[in-house]
Amino acid sequence: MISPRLTPLFVATLAVVISFGSRPADALAADFGDLAIVGDSITQGGNGHPSYRYELFKHLVDSGSTYDFTGSITGAFAFNAGSTPNYLGQTFDNNHDGHWGWRAMWENGRVPLPTNRISNNRGTGTVENWTGQTTQYKFGSASNWVTYTGTTYTPDTVIAMIGINEISISGTTLLLSDVSLMVDQYQAANPNVDIYLTSLLTVGSGHGSATSLNNLVATYNPLLSAAAPSWSTGTSTVSFIDVTTGFNADAMTYDNVHPNLAGERFVADALAVSLGLINSSVLGDLNNDSLINLDDWIVFKTNFTMDTSSLTTAQKLAAGDFNQNDLVELQDLIAFRDLYDQANGGGAFEAANLAVPEPGSLAILGLGGLLILRRRRAA
Numbered sequence: 001m002i003s004p005r006l007t008p009l010f011v012a013t014l015a016v017v018i019s020f021g022s023r024p025a026d027a028l029a030a031d032f033g034d035l036a037i038v039g040d041s042i043t044q045g046g047n048g049h050p051s052y053r054y055e056l057f058k059h060l061v062d063s064g065s066t067y068d069f070t071g072s073i074t075g076a077f078a079f080n081a082g083s084t085p086n087y088l089g090q091t092f093d094n095n096h097d098g099h100w101g102w103r104a105m106w107e108n109g110r111v112p113l114p115t116n117r118i119s120n121n122r123g124t125g126t127v128e129n130w131t132g133q134t135t136q137y138k139f140g141s142a143s144n145w146v147t148y149t150g151t152t153y154t155p156d157t158v159i160a161m162i163g164i165n166e167i168s169i170s171g172t173t174l175l176l177s178d179v180s181l182m183v184d185q186y187q188a189a190n191p192n193v194d195i196y197l198t199s200l201l202t203v204g205s206g207h208g209s210a211t212s213l214n215n216l217v218a219t220y221n222p223l224l225s226a227a228a229p230s231w232s233t234g235t236s237t238v239s240f241i242d243v244t245t246g247f248n249a250d251a252m253t254y255d256n257v258h259p260n261l262a263g264e265r266f267v268a269d270a271l272a273v274s275l276g277l278i279n280s281s282v283l284g285d286l287n288n289d290s291l292i293n294l295d296d297w298i299v300f301k302t303n304f305t306m307d308t309s310s311l312t313t314a315q316k317l318a319a320g321d322f323n324q325n326d327l328v329e330l331q332d333l334i335a336f337r338d339l340y341d342q343a344n345g346g347g348a349f350e351a352a353n354l355a356v357p358e359p360g361s362l363a364i365l366g367l368g369g370l371l372i373l374r375r376r377r378a379a
């Protein structure tokens, strides 16, 4: 039994992040061109939460990547994105195709968009409308065609997280088919488009259908992972990105479905690693030699208690402020321990006797921190 304090969110975050682990350590700035992030409410944001797109924006800025967020919608559900301050002098470009409450079956036009799903800045149209391939879409019924008059774009890159609103209705096979159709439509708009399909996030235990939904998600994500590469063409690469392993929906959502700040960062960090935006392939590799070992512990100890408030997101992670709370502290130490154990085997951190803080650190950790470490040892 692990107490809640022993399972901080970012430990899980980093656990999944290092599982990607195949990017060259120097992969940084990339050119994403016109970048459409597509999905549902988790992608649109609202209720004062800007969505993971804002945290991904910071990674794009940090890495010096070129991109233009593009999409048929600007802003959050009900225009309530919360606070999205400029980052390193750059403004958050809130263009996207995240549609609050929508389903893949509507976005690809297979099923008419219900008339009650367009209010509060939820958008209109279909992928084929957004990408300028047609101007008509079915609205309310299969016989009621209306004209799309919104923004159009030709994406160079698509990131899509879609399906949680329909997986219990469609089942995994039909959902996969609907996502495949969306891929076809984006490839028709631009034969050279790069498409990243993310796993679906789980929902929190307080959700009324948590067990059945999470079972469906657990079935669906591997299916998507297996299918996505097969949808690549000679000029268009389709990839799967796991943003779910380690996602703790109880702790990382504000309503059992939509990510809170920790959840937004979790998703964005997983995306950033997979997209090659973070400087090391291995989080916790503080000296950037692609290994997690004693040398990194030495760096971590040196950085302990560092104020990282003036650093970029990437720099915070590189300094050991894994939870990005502007301080390298106990929670980061616990995260480092788990990263170390993942790289070197369960219990490796304790076996190396690295957990003994130096005298100066003892005072900083305080009694609570020591108790946590001791309890962990006894567990």
Ligand SMILES: [Ca+2]
Residues within 6 Å of the ligand: 068, 069, 070, 093, 095
């Ligand atoms: Ca834009």
Ligand SMILES: [Ca+2]
Residues within 6 Å of the ligand: 284, 285, 286, 287, 288, 289, 290, 291, 292, 293, 295, 296
């Ligand atoms: Ca290292």
Ligand SMILES: [Ca+2]
Residues within 6 Å of the ligand: 320, 321, 322, 323, 324, 325, 326, 327, 328, 329, 331, 332
């Ligand atoms: Ca920290």
